Amino acid sequence: MAKVPVQFTLNGAEKAEFIDSGTTLLHALRDKIGDTSPKGGCHQGTCGACTVIIDGELRLSCLTLAETCNGAAVTTTSGLSEGGVLHSLQRAFLDAFATQCGFCTPGMIMAAKVLLDHTPNPSREDVVEALSGNICRCTGYEPIIQAVLTAARSNSQNAV
Amino acid sequence: MAIRRGRGVAAINYPTGMNLGGDPTQALVHSTPTGNFMVTLSSVDLGQGMKQIMAQICAETIGVPTDRVVVDTADTDTGPHCMGTFASRGTHRAGNAVIQAAREARQVMLEVAAEELEVNASDLETDGEGNILVKGAPQRSISIFDVALSAHFKRGRSISGRGMFLIPRSYPEKETGAMKPSTCYAHACTVAEVEVDDETGEVTVLTVKNVFEIGRALNPKMVEQQLVGGSWMGISHALYETTEPYYPNRDHGGTDFNQYLMPGPGDLAQTEIIVLERPSADGPYGAKGPGEMCANPQIPAVANAVFDAVGVRIDTLPITPERILRALKAQAPN
Amino acid sequence: MELRKSYFADQRKDDLHEIGQPRPRSDSPGHVTGKTTYFADRNFPGMLHLKMVRSPHHHARIRSIDTSEAEKHPGVVKVLTAKDVPHNVYTILILIQIGPEDETVLADGKVRWKGEAVVAVLAETERAAQEAAAKVKVDYEVLPAVFDMEEALKPDAPIVNEYHGRNYYLYDSGECRKVRFGDVEAGFATADHVLEQTYQSSPIEHAPTETTGCIVAPEGNDRFTCYTNTQAMFFTLDNASIILQMPGNKLHFVGGTVGGGFGGKVDVIVEPIAILGAKLTGRPVCFVYSREEEMQISSPRAAEKVVIKDGVMNDGRIVARKVTGYTDAGAYSRHSPYGAQKGAGHYPGPYTIPNVWIDTYCVYTNRTPSSAMRGFGVTIGDFALEVQMDKLARLIGMDPLEFRFINAYRDGDMKAHRQPTEGAALIECMQEASRAANWPVAEKFMTMSSYAKGA
Ligand code: FES
Ligand code: FES
Secondary structure, three states, X not given: OOEEEEEEEEOOEEEEEEEEOOOEHXXXXXXXXXXXXXXXXXXXXXXXXXXXXXXXXXXXXXXXXXXXXXXXXXXXXXXXXXXXXXXXXXHHHHHOOOOOOOOOHHHHHHHHHHHHHHOOOOOHHHHHHHHOOOOOOOOOOHHHHHHHHHHHHHHHHHHO | OOEEEEEEEEEEEEEOOOOOOOEEEEEEEEEOXXXXXXXXXXXXXXXXOHHHHHHHHHHHHHOOOHHHEEEEOOEOOOOOOEOOOOOOOHHHHHHHHHHHHHHHHHHHHHHHHHHHHOOOHHHEEEOOOOEEEEOOEEEEEEEHXXXXXXXXXOOOOOOEEEEEEEEOOOOOXXXXXXXXXXXXXXXXXXXXXXXXXXXXXXXXXXXXXXEEEOOOOOOHHHHHHHHHHHHHHHHHHHHOOOOOOOOOOOOOOOOOOOOOOOOOOOOOOEEEEEEEOOOOOOOHHHOOOOOOHHHOOHHHHHHHHXXXXXXXXXXXXXXXXXHHHHHHHHHOOO | OEEOOOOOHHHOOOOOOOOOOOOOOOOHHHHHHOOOOOHHHXXXXXXXXXXXXXXXXXXXXXXXXXXXXXXXXXXXXXXEOHHHOOOOEEOHHHHHOOOOOOEEOOOOOEEOOOOOEEEEEEEOOHHHHHHHHHOOEEEEEEOOOOOOHHHHOOOOOOOOOOOOOOOEOOEOOEOOEEEEEOOHHHHHHHOOEEEEEEEEOOOEOOOOOOOOEEEEEEOOOOOEEEEEOOOOHXXXXXXXXXXXXXXXXXXXXXXXXXXXXOOHHHOOOHHHXXXXXXXXXXXXXXXXXXXXXXXXXXXXXXXXXEEEEEEEOOOOOEEEEEEEEEEEEEOOOOOHHHHHHHHHHHOOOOEOXXXXXXXXXXXXXXXXXXXXXXXXXXXHHHHHHHHHHHHHHHHOOOOHHHHHHHHEOOOOOEOOOOOEOOOOOHHHHHHHHHHHOOOOOOHHHHOOOOOOOOO
């Protein structure tokens, strides 16, 4: 099969790969580039475990062809902590005991990050809406909602 | 046509472990040269947090802080046998095995410390912070760091222990069914409050108040995780979930999360969790297995609340709007 | 969450350092940074992908299988059928002597449920494996199928599973697991009211966010490492060893970090065939369920039917309870004979009843084999029992919570399966629920205790 080149930034670092045409971004990230933080829970766009951020927008990487990401800026959960310091969302998920098996967690954190980037002071309804594409089978969601609200509060306190 | 409210209660118990199959688990514990402790298992962490709980159990037993313990699981080349993580057995069975192994390791540790301090091992105690002290004379002490170094490089002792916990299999008696299905049971009582729209058949669970008796909450935050998630799953089972919506008809089975329904973050009941502790006689520090039973009482509590609200019994799970509407229709005087 | 320490305070010591402390979980930092390694986060050069050809029929005889076109498909490395599996007919509970072996790894001559694995295709890519699987030609003769447990138990029903020769599991106690305690008919005769009701459930999916799967890598020394999300490492290893007729020392299982497990990952389905593929090709093999497979192919929680007949007095005492439970195992046993038996040990619930009769059946039908799920053997029974309790209370005009206090078990009470009750706490849970939910009950119930009377 003909290989096609793709080039984008992943968490700020340049990446260039030759991939099979039709490869999803999820596969390219996990199997080619080696960032396994996006998870494949369904490969059909219904679980949210593969959620990444592309140019500031929320995307399901299992439904995104890698070749459409040329020139894009891709962000994943593995790129959130800087210099070993956890991002406020990561910290809040830890403190709220919002992860059990953790398989949904990277996708949840991505969905929450896009929300907070656009809506720094979200209501509970905003959080619910933002997480509504992400399935969690372990937590019952409430700790995750609380973690996102806590992260938003800590962000705005730090901004003051 | 109206929104009607109702509430229902249910009370349950649940067995810990797999007595009817024979139920062994083993653990190994050893210290590193610098006095950290390694627990080796083949037990599986499903996400419930087994690694963390085993670390806390080992730390408590040896007398060190939890962060001095590393849990290595699950590798069949290094970890001794475990039946597996199911039947609410993980904490109870593996926890008991870890306690036994940790006790044996602790004994060696105290013996080495006794030689260093020139006292009897039985006169020593741990302070829980990494030191071993002479009882009644705490100024005479040695750090576990130094004890481990001494054991490794000076005294040639292995600070290690083996643990095995087995509940022998219970064979049900053929005619009477006499058997011992479990050695300890967890308990729960749930009150659910619902609203039922008698025009659409839709049920909204407003509140669930869950009281769980789980023996001992070894890590209360992790217990809370399990119980909150389980309560959610119970409501989900009551109202939404099935792979065969018209069972026993085999058609219409869902194949993705759009067709297989579960409550999302916008459909949550206000959930209250209260925990009681009646330590089990044979559990690790009194623990029982809470992971499964926590998802059971919500189902009948919701079913009973639906009846209380609209006066129809839905005796078939899940309690879908379709079933409620059909029952209301059947009940209506023409 | 609130811990109510006032209950059972006399039985609990609070002198512990690490136990009872809300320590942070050591695995959470890995979870929130995406660094936790699940089985599928490993990548091996030259890894093959395994896809199954599955039965489109609920029950059919296989006349012939033609894999020639599939084998020619670009990227295909190996195609496996029943004859490639050394010990193809197995059952997982054989490890605890619960037989007979009744299930095939790959269908041999017959399929017994829609979705059953027939042929395994190993290819360089998932897509090649999928495309080649579509080219396998299986000629079926469709047979009559049975889906309803009641139908299945009729004498003229089609036999689902010849290894049993009847559509129910034969226990040493006969067609069902039995519990007999007191004289249930005498109890009904003295009762003020008798109520018989039937409860039913449908199959339920575990739906872990991480689907069932494994990756097997040959170690180059005749050993195979299986990275898996099984819930039971040695259970799976030992069963794989039997199925593959390989000594256990050739197998190395690595796991223990699982993206959610609610019972379904106790089945031994993906590992043996993936190990076989790795052995026969000498290459790493990945076999992971698609979400569609997880939903309809992996074992669900069994559908159950529960018939409860109770005799109750006007003063609230239940004097007799008869339960007949039916567990829909689907086409194969897996853990279901155990689950039905566990149900027998669970009824009549946490209540002290002098006359009890329990029969639990494990029934075979032509559907996806069911297996263990959170609350195995108990969840649906509790639904039935507790709805029945509500109905009984209303039947005699009593508050449903008070009705439960009257019948609740306490320490020392003899259970139907002839074990004295120990460590009971139902009464205290109900007392606390009464407070929390503002559901008042009579004072005498609020001062009751689970401790043995007079203790
Ligand atoms: S893997 Fe992309 S939505 Fe599930
Ligand atoms: S923590 Fe397991 S799926 Fe969310």
